[in-house]
Amino acid sequence: MGPGKVEEIATAVKSLPADTVIFDHDLTPTQQRNLEKALDAKILDRTQLILDIFASRARTREGRLQVELAQLNYLLPRLTGRGVEMSRLGGGIGTRGPGETQLETDRRRIAKRIKKLEDELEGVRAGRALHRRRRSAVPLATLALAGYTNAGKSTLFNRLTQAGVLADARMFATLDPTVRPLVLPSRRRVLISDTVGFIRNLPITLVKAFRATLEEVKEAALLLHVVDVSASHAAEHAAHVYKVLAEIGAAEIPQLLVMNKIDRLPSGEGDFEALRRRLVGGEAIEAVPVSGLTGAGIDVLLERIDRLLPLDPIVRTTLRLRLGDGATLALLHELGRVVETHYEADACEVEAEIPESLCRRLQARE
Numbered sequence: 001m002g003p004g005k006v007e008e009i010a011t012a013v014k015s016l017p018a019d020t021v022i023f024d025h026d027l028t029p030t031q032q033r034n035l036e037k038a039l040d041a042k043i044l045d046r047t048q049l050i051l052d053i054f055a056s057r058a059r060t061r062e063g064r065l066q067v068e069l070a071q072l073n074y075l076l077p078r079l080t081g082r083g084v085e086m087s088r089l090g091g092g093i094g095t096r097g098p099g100e101t102q103l104e105t106d107r108r109r110i111a112k113r114i115k116k117l118e119d120e121l122e123g124v125r126a127g128r129a130l131h132r133r134r135r136s137a138v139p140l141a142t143l144a145l146a147g148y149t150n151a152g153k154s155t156l157f158n159r160l161t162q163a164g165v166l167a168d169a170r171m172f173a174t175l176d177p178t179v180r181p182l183v184l185p186s187r188r189r190v191l192i193s194d195t196v197g198f199i200r201n202l203p204i205t206l207v208k209a210f211r212a213t214l215e216e217v218k219e220a221a222l223l224l225h226v227v228d229v230s231a232s233h234a235a236e237h238a239a240h241v242y243k244v245l246a247e248i249g250a251a252e253i254p255q256l257l258v259m260n261k262i263d264r265l266p267s268g269e270g271d272f273e274a275l276r277r278r279l280v281g282g283e284a285i286e287a288v289p290v291s292g293l294t295g296a297g298i299d300v301l302l303e304r305i306d307r308l309l310p311l312d313p314i315v316r317t318t319l320r321l322r323l324g325d326g327a328t329l330a331l332l333h334e335l336g337r338v339v340e341t342h343y344e345a346d347a348c349e350v351e352a353e354i355p356e357s358l359c360r361r362l363q364a365r366e
Contacts, residue, residue: 006038013041022049029078046201047074062124069117072110079106141190141309143182144217146245147226148237149197152260156226156292157194160302184306185299186314187336188355193220200240218248222309223255227279229289230264238279256308257287258301263294317359318351328362 013021020042027035027045035043044052051071058064145153161180179193195217217223223245227238238257245251257280259272276287288304290297306314316339321328323346332338336354 006035010039013039020044032078050199062121065117065121065124069114069121072114072117076107076110076114079103079110141188141221142179142219143190143192143222143224143305143309144220145192145194145224145226146217146241146250147197147258148228148241149199151197151226151228151231151237152292153197153226154194156224156258156260156290157192159292159295159298161192184309185302186306186353186355187334188306188309188314189335190305190309192224198241198244200236217245218250218253220250220253222305223250223253224258224305225255225285226258226260228261229259229275229279230261235278254308255285256301256304257285259287259289260292262289262296263291313356314353315356315359316351316353318349319362320347320349322347331358 009021012018018041021035021039022044024046026047027043032043032045051067051074054067055071058067145157147153157178157180161182179191182190182192184190225238225241227234227241231237242251245253257276259275259279262272272287272289275289276285280287286304286308288297288301290301314336319328319332323343329338329348329350332350332352332354335358336352338350338352340351342349
């Protein structure tokens, strides 16, 4: 911006009157300081505004740690002080000249706090890795909901799992990831996680701070990319999500496009195949139209997830069980689908469709 544009904004600030000016760009510390002097108002850039929203949404200890780390990394180069007149003399005999300035003290204190937060988040990351290892010991696939902010991920999550997490038409209403179990039509049990919404030009400080959370996305067996098809910029939102997924190393994970909020589409815009092509470009990604609010298309979505999940596929097998082995028969009914049962004098023969891991476990017992 040149001086003329700054004068134009200053006139608008005085005439409104306004006490805050928000720029949809990242500002350098010098630019921010000069604009505050010229406009006589508080200046917020894009990153600072997003951090303020994140700070108001964080509820868990992990979320607060992540937000504080991002805020301190943002604040460190923007500290200002008054130099020698704010200096402190060190104690002791023979001390001469100005001591440590207030600015240097603040920088040292913030750097120390950043190191402490990074260590605590590393502990959180290690804990998440331990939980993932424990989950992988039991063959449970993990699904992750990803998408632009306010695409309806939490509403869809509640529809699938009856979890009751906060679903609000606000940016970044979901900040802390939530994991819940989900039973598919094949009776396979999987875990599904609701994650933070993405946004265009996501500040790199946030990507770094939320590394522990974003690893839930990277470790997923299948990504459910949720898009609000009623939004006027749906294709741009989808493109931004693909970009962030590539930045965090999750671009190669199998994806299923969930075209959400079809109940908000005007009548006559029901060509979902054309909509899919517009959202994914030339990518060979399957899509399912659903409404998380009304439940339309949820059955089709669950069947498609069942078919696309690469982990622990469903196999058809025939097992011969003792007549008194009711526990195994109950397990087959609980975790699979019993197709046919034949009873004999001392045994029963069961034909069932069950997860491959359960089949291996039962065959090893024989």
